[in-house]
Amino acid sequence: MPYSILFSPQPMHIPDGFLSVVVSIVFWVISAIVLVIALRKTRETLADRQVPLMGVLAAAIFAGQMLNFSVTGGTSGHLLGAAIAVILLGPWPAVLVMTAVVSVQALFFQDGGLLALGANIFNMGIVGVFVAYAVYQLLIRLFKNTSWGMIVSGFIAAWSSIFVASLACALELALSGTSPANIAVPAMAGIHALIGVGEGLITTAALGFILAARKDLLKKEDASSSIGSKGIFVGGLLIAVVLAVLSPLASSHPDGLEWVAEQHGFLDTAKSALFNILPDYTLPGIENPVLTTIVAGILGVAIVFGVAFGVARAEKHGTSHEKVQEKS
């Protein structure tokens, strides 16, 4: 099965269940706002060429994530693609392309959750793209647009996009109370500092290839990006700096995030307090948790058997119905 590689989970796609509902919804809102801006900006700059261009490139980035090379033992380096998308397309279209990739992965391949999709779009589609853009633009100016400068900037931009996105991912997990910050942040940062090297190497080599084959594409992009997108440049640098400062802070003082998580816990207790208003109010089976579980188990089994029975009956009914029709 050639497509079975599609069903391989990647480390930065958060599944459902690992983020609290509040955190998920907050990141959904942030991502939605940025996406609306991205849609508007893209419509202005690319006109109607945009749909085929971004659709086909999104497909190429999804497929390009299958490209890998063995590093050592069972591990391999592969591509996420945010940096190369930024360099080829410019920042706003890259946000849309990466969002499309992450959304399709969540909707059809369960790589990343549906409720957690907002956070995943934020990490890979927004943080990854913004940071790659800011770093690339900054460095390319320093290197005065030389070819090797482009290659070096590509490597650093790709590495930082992965690294900073993983910091965002770790902080989201810590905010949800899923993983303590003093473990999640160093672990995620450490792993992705290495994964980022793989990303950087592939991005660099891809850039080298494109420089040799179609230099015009890269020059053209540079001209169009100097027109606007100052906002992304500043935003990307800001995200990178804030996350780079916040993460070590959070991991050395996990109390800060715990405090936020406690506010969550506070919400939970507030919710339960609502029910504790009725202290004498007991439902059969609630007193004893073991008993409740057993009752739920029996109910569950009953539901499943009921449905199975219903399906079987409907099936039988259906076939006999068809037979009747055949006779008549």
Add this chain to the structure above:
Amino acid sequence: MIELYSHRDSLIHRMDARAKLVLTLAFIVCLNLLPSHAWAIYILFLSLVVSMMLLSKLRTGLVLKRSLIALPFALAALPLIFTGSPPMASLTLFGGFLLKFSLPGTERFAAIVVRSWISVQIAVLLAITTRFDDLMTALRQLKVPLLFVSIITLMWRYLFVILDEVTRMLRARSSRSASAPTGLRSGGSLSWRARVTGGMAGSLFLRALERSDRVYAAMLSRGYGTEIPVNHNRPLSDADRRILWFGSVLLLVLTLFGMLIGGRP
């Protein structure tokens, strides 16, 4: 292969994609709102998913197998077992090594893994029983911007073409050098292997850019305006409306019930 099962016919397949999408999201939100010790309600949520699987008349093993995809991520929540709040319990491993772990932390870890597993199951079910076009129409009807839906639609259309291209490239690479039989080291140095892979990525993107030009020209010549037409005026049928109501009320009741149980420590 992805859409192999979405063209079948069953109650679940026949449901309106809008209702399915909304109910799936509601299901995941409600499940994740539950407190850690509402195990009874987890069983009920699980039985709901299993009933849906039965109704969809697919092999249960298929959904179950695909639902394991998110399991490796459990590693991220693993530290909870050791860093959670007291009471702590301890376990003597062989060699007299004492392993201390937190009871609430362990329960929370288990709850996170189970909730995630059930959420993935319902998401698999949605993906596997809904045709791509129906889902896109549903997104459109739920007011997702047309430009974005068009990008995803086009992406899906070319995904498999480009995947075939990638597969061919990978096969060409392995037949020329870079991968060796198991146990042997792959050819070339690390940077050489990275350069080969990067070259493949570069040529893939160039081909994609050129392909998008051809696609655009072909679309223009067939009268493409600015949008891919989507039919989105079909109202919800009565049956779908009933399922939507019944489903949301059921989820709401289960969630409240779970909080009621979970609210008492």
